[in-house]
Amino acid sequence: MSAPAANGAARGGASYLTDGMTLWSWLSTHDHKRIAILYALAITVFFFVGGAAATLMRIELATPQADLVSADTYNRLFTMHGVIMVWLFLIPSIPATLGNFLVPLMIGARDLALPRLNLASWYLYVVGGAITLAALLLGGVDTGWTFYTPFSTLFSNSHVMAALVGIFVTGFSSILTGLNFIVTIHTRRAPGMTWFRLPLFVWAHYATSVILVLATPVLAMTLVLLGIERVARIGIFDPALGGDPLLFQHLFWFYSHPAVYIMVLPAMGIVSEIIACFARNPIFGYRSMAYAMIAIAVVGFLVWGHHLFVAGQSVYASMIFSLLSFVVAVPSAIKVFNWTATLYKGTVSFEAPMLYALGFIGLFMLGGMAGLFLAALALDVHLSDTYFVVAHFHYIMVGGSVSAYLGGIHFWWPKITGRSYPAAWGGFAAILLFFSFNFTFFPQYLLGMAGMPRRYHEYAAEFQGLNVLSSAGAVILAAGYLMPLVYLTWSLRRGPRSPANPWHATGLEWTVPSPPPTANFADPPTVTEAPYAYPVQAHSRGLPRPPASRLPRTP
Amino acid sequence: MWVFIASEVLFFGVLFFAYLIARLRFPDAFSAASRRTNLTLGTLNTAILLTSSVSMALGVQAIRVRRREAAAGLLAVTAGLGIAFLAVKGVEYRDDYRQALFPGGAFAFAAPLRSGAELFFWLYLTMTGVHAVHLAIGVALVGGAAIRTARSKVAIRFLLFVECAGLYWHFVDLVWIFLYPCLYLVSRS
Numbered sequence: 156m157s158a159p160a161a162n163g164a165a166r167g168g169a170s171y172l173t174d175g176m177t178l179w180s181w182l183s184t185h186d187h188k189r190i191a192i193l194y195a196l197a198i199t200v201f202f203f204v205g206g207a208a209a210t211l212m213r214i215e216l217a218t219p220q221a222d223l224v225s226a227d228t229y230n231r232l233f234t235m236h237g238v239i240m241v242w243l244f245l246i247p248s249i250p251a252t253l254g255n256f257l258v259p260l261m262i263g264a265r266d267l268a269l270p271r272l273n274l275a276s277w278y279l280y281v282v283g284g285a286i287t288l289a290a291l292l293l294g295g296v297d298t299g300w301t302f303y304t305p306f307s308t309l310f311s312n313s314h315v316m317a318a319l320v321g322i323f324v325t326g327f328s329s330i331l332t333g334l335n336f337i338v339t340i341h342t343r344r345a346p347g348m349t350w351f352r353l354p355l356f357v358w359a360h361y362a363t364s365v366i367l368v369l370a371t372p373v374l375a376m377t378l379v380l381l382g383i384e385r386v387a388r389i390g391i392f393d394p395a396l397g398g399d400p401l402l403f404q405h406l407f408w409f410y411s412h413p414a415v416y417i418m419v420l421p422a423m424g425i426v427s428e429i430i431a432c433f434a435r436n437p438i439f440g441y442r443s444m445a446y447a448m449i450a451i452a453v454v455g456f457l458v459w460g461h462h463l464f465v466a467g468q469s470v471y472a473s474m475i476f477s478l479l480s481f482v483v484a485v486p487s488a489i490k491v492f493n494w495t496a497t498l499y500k501g502t503v504s505f506e507a508p509m510l511y512a513l514g515f516i517g518l519f520m521l522g523g524m525a526g527l528f529l530a531a532l533a534l535d536v537h538l539s540d541t542y543f544v545v546a547h548f549h550y551i552m553v554g555g556s557v558s559a560y561l562g563g564i565h566f567w568w569p570k571i572t573g574r575s576y577p578a579a580w581g582g583f584a585a586i587l588l589f590f591s592f593n594f595t596f597f598p599q600y601l602l603g604m605a606g607m608p609r610r611y612h613e614y615a616a617e618f619q620g621l622n623v624l625s626s627a628g629a630v631i632l633a634a635g636y637l638m639p640l641v642y643l644t645w646s647l648r649r650g651p652r653s654p655a656n657p658w659h660a661t662g663l664e665w666t667v668p669s670p671p672p673t674a675n676f677a678d679p680p681t682v683t684e685a686p687y688a689y690p691v692q693a694h695s696r697g698l699p700r701p702p703a704s705r706l707p708r709t710p
Numbered sequence: 711m712w713v714f715i716a717s718e719v720l721f722f723g724v725l726f727f728a729y730l731i732a733r734l735r736f737p738d739a740f741s742a743a744s745r746r747t748n749l750t751l752g753t754l755n756t757a758i759l760l761t762s763s764v765s766m767a768l769g770v771q772a773i774r775v776r777r778r779e780a781a782a783g784l785l786a787v788t789a790g791l792g793i794a795f796l797a798v799k800g801v802e803y804r805d806d807y808r809q810a811l812f813p814g815g816a817f818a819f820a821a822p823l824r825s826g827a828e829l830f831f832w833l834y835l836t837m838t839g840v841h842a843v844h845l846a847i848g849v850a851l852v853g854g855a856a857i858r859t860a861r862s863k864v865a866i867r868f869l870l871f872v873e874c875a876g877l878y879w880h881f882v883d884l885v886w887i888f889l890y891p892c893l894y895l896v897s898r899s
Contacts, residue, residue: 334713368713372721380728380836389813389832391728397825402731406724 170573170670185270186673191256192571193277198244198252199640201284205239206633208232213595213629219616229612230297231313237300238291242322243284245556246414249421250367251280251332253563254360256571258336260664260671261354263345263680268338272331279328287321290314299610301411302378304392304403308385315385319378326375329417333367336360345663347682351442354662354686358445359424362452366413366420370456374410377403404466408459416455418552419519420448422559423490426512429566430494432660433509434501437687440493447486447493454483461530465539473532480530487523491516506658507581511562514589515555522550525600540610543603546596554592561588561639568643569653573670576646584638591635594628661688711874715881718844722885725837729892732829739819739826741897746811746818747834751802752894755795756886762791763883766852770876773869778859785856785872788879792849799842806831834893841889844882851875 171188175181181189212232215223224232255273259266267273290296296318298307307315340353340361353361381403384390392403431438438444460468460476468476494516503509525547529535538544565585569575598621603609607618614622656665663680664671733740769784810818812835813828855872862868 330714330717334717337713368717369720372717373724376721376724376840379840380724383832383836387813387832389828391732391829391832397732397736397829399731399735402728406727 169672170668171673172573172670174673183274185266185274187255187259187267187270187273188571188671188673190273190277191252191254194247194251194255194280197277197281197284198248201239201243201288202248203636203640204288205236205244206636208236208239210629210633212236213626215612216614216622217626219614219619219622221612224612226612227297228295230299230610231291231295233610234296234299235291238287238296238318238322240552241300241411241414242325243280243287245418245552246325246329247280247332248418248556248560249425249563250336250360250363250417251276253425253560253567254336254356254363254421255332257567257664258339258357258360259343260667260675261357261662262340262343262348263663263676263682264339264343265675267335268343269335273335276328276331276335279324279331283321283324283326283328285321286324287318290317290321301407302381303407304381304384304390304398304400305394308381308390308393309388309395316382319382319385323375323378326371326378329367330371333364333371336364337368340364345680345682349682351445352682352684352686353445354424355427355438355441355444355448356421356424358448359420359422359427362448363417363420366417366452366455370410370413370417373406374414377406377410380406401463401467404463405459408462409456412459412462413452413455415548415551416451418556420451422515422519422556423448425559425563425566426494426515427490428660428662429508429512429562430497431687431689432566432658433506433512434498434503435689436497436499436501437685437689438493439496439499440489441685441687443489444493447489450486451483454479454486458483461535464532464535477530477532481527484523484527484530487519491520491523505582506565507576507578507585508562508566508658510582510585510589511558511565514585515558515562518550518554518558518589518592522547522554525550537606538603540608541603542599542607542609545609546599546603549596549599554596558588558592561585564639564643566658567664568646569657570664570669570671572647572650573653573668574646574650575653575657576642576650580638580642584635584642587638588632588635591628591631595625595632596628598622598625598628661686711877715877718881722837722840725833725840726888726892729833729837732826732833736823736826736829739823740830742823743819743827743830744834744893744897746809747894748802748805749894749898751798751805752890755798755802756890758791758795758798759883759886762788762795763880765791766876766879770869770872773859773866773872776866778862781872782856782860785852785859789849789853789856792845792852792879795845796842796849799838803835837889837893841882841885844885848875848879848882852879 171186174186175184181193184190184193211224212229215221215229215232221229255267291314294314296311296313296315298311298313298315302315302319340357344353380391384392384396384398388396390396391398392400394400427438427444458476458480460472461480464473464477505513525543529538529544529547562585565576565581602618602621602625605618607614653669655668657669658665663676663682666680667675765784766788769781769788772778772781772784806812810816811831813832817824817828819827852875855868855875858868859872
């Protein structure tokens with residue numbers, strides 16, 4: 156056990172896991188660590204429900220004809236997949252689980268600033284999730300996750316209202332989580348934890364929270380307007396009633412494009428932590444990394460119009476949005492270059508979390524580059540609403556966010572549970588997921604280029620070859636996602652106990668025992684050094700000494 | 711609390727944005743329709759709400775200088791004015807309904823202006839309705855603060871709570887300050 160870890164071990168008290176064993180002690184907890192676990196359980200359920208819907212869709216698409224489900228069922232399946240994955244899995248995935256668990260630990264705090272609000276946000280999430288799930292299972296919704304008007308208000312006979320209510324409630328849980336993080340990061344930092352000593356994971360959550368707080372209310376109010384229009388048949392979005400359907404799309408994407416950054420910014424935070432740790436190098440260009448995340452959050456608010464290039468938006472507006480969409484690629488590219496530079500001359504080891512992180516960089520780049528294709532006005536006319544778009548955002552959200560989420564789970568699993576998982580299985584699953592993911596989604600880029608439109612359950616016979624590839628990949632991918640579920644669950648009881656700092660990583664969260672005591676820190680920590688002080692620490696632990704030129708500059 | 715208010719601003723922002731777009735589409739219908747709103751009651755409500763913000767500000771100050779009874783009284787007055795606002799708003803809704811200003815069914819405006827005017831009143835109801843819901847929450851908060859202040863020996867403990875309730879109250883007031891000219895005044899110049 157490393158020296159600072161002795162801090163809490165001697166007199167830190169019981170671990171948060173054993174501090175109260177009744178179900179009620181979990182359901183009424185104010186401990187950010189326990190709430191993180193509650194969130195993790197809930198989103199895992201939703202992930203597998205949404206994943207099952209996707210698997211069914213891919214099986215249907217193995218042949219050009221409709222042989223498994225009808226057109227209507229297919230519509231309901233992809234709506235269910237989209238709604239669950241976006242609002243009930245991806246948005247809360249990293250912030251509400253890993254973020255909830257780690258942000259207070261990383262800044263040296265006892266808890267979030269508003270613990271009761273944190274618990275309330277979980278209950279809101281569960282209630283909203285239950286309503287949405289009920290709407291999706293008791294008949295389903297056929298509008299697609301985007302709820303475009305006037306279809307969603309006038310023509311759809313499915314459970315649109317219930318789904319709207321569910322998402323509305325879930326939205327408040329996001330707002331409360333974001334609000335809590337902002338207040339916590341401002342007010343609960345330990346002595347010496349200045350803004351530029353914050354781990355990038357915390358910076359990422361700060362940027363994410365700003366988006367959560369400022370974008371989600373727009374969605375909430377848009378859904379209210381949509382709901383009133385649907386019920387009262389009077390409206391602002393329906394052209395037959397004098398409304399403007401483009402207005403709905405503007406308002407919807409004003410939330411939903413920044414929402415992409417809600418999903419990917421925390422992922423970038425995780426990857427920064429993992430890369431620095433397993434390259435044994437301080438992160439390259441720390442400040443530019445922090446500023447890049449803030450820049451992404453800010454510019455990300457100004458690019459929503461690129462979803463409306465072919466919807467009838469003014470061409471001058473489209474030009475501006477196109478330009479801004481290219482601009483937002485700059486900070487993203489800065490991050491990719493900085494991660495690569497962090498690897499340079501590092502002592503790289505390929506543990507499971509590192510495999511996920513490296514996978515993230517590759518897949519995020521492929522997805523991001525495809526985004527530039529779509530941001531180009533003329534090209535977008537050809538690619539809009541094809542499988543190219545589907546492949547693009549799955550590379551960002553699944554290849555990016557889900558990879559990083561799993562990487563983070565594998566990185567902090569010993570800290571969260573106090574147990575180690577079988578390293579070989581971890582590495583195998585990471586590699587399998589990487590390849591089966593590409594197997595599934597790369598063919599979709601080609602299909603989109605060839606002109607196959609999205610959201611149909613049938614397609615022209617010439618597309619079959621690539622679709623079979625994609626469907627086969629999807630089945631392996633689905634099996635791959637079950638693997639961590641199995642061996643991580645196994646490790647909860649059988650895994651060997653983990654020391655406080657199994658990866659020899661920097662960061663305050665590794666200075667407390669695994670699993671951490673309820674009160675986090677026995678003595679409030681004081682921070683005296685910059686984050687990611689890697690080579691020095693690695694050397695002092697008997698790891699290979701890096702060349703002198705790579706020693707960190709003192710900040 | 712400031713962060714929460716930032717969030718709320720965006721929440722109302724959607725409505726104002728929708729109002730702006732709709733107004734640009736139907737300038738004539740909007741100006742005709744907004745002349746039918748009840749200026750007297752709207753102005754009365756503006757006065758009530760502005761007064762309530764004064765008593766709210768004084769209430770927070772009273773707690774700060776540890777004048778407990780004064781604080782409890784001022785907070786109660788604030789909550790009471792909030793209730794008065796809601797009551798006036800209810801009367802106004804009733805009058806609007808009687809004049810067939812609620813969209814759908816028999817509507818006060820005929821064909822060329824009808825769809826625009828319906829849109830106006832639909833927005834009018836939604837915007838004032840959402841505002842009224844916020845105000846009702848504010849009444850509950852401030853009323854609760856008044857009761858707690860009256861019962862407690864050391865009201866200074868509630869300072870943070872009352873300050874937050876006050877911020878919220880002023881925010882809701884401010885929303886009305888924007889709603890009032892948009893819905894009642896602009897077309898009457």
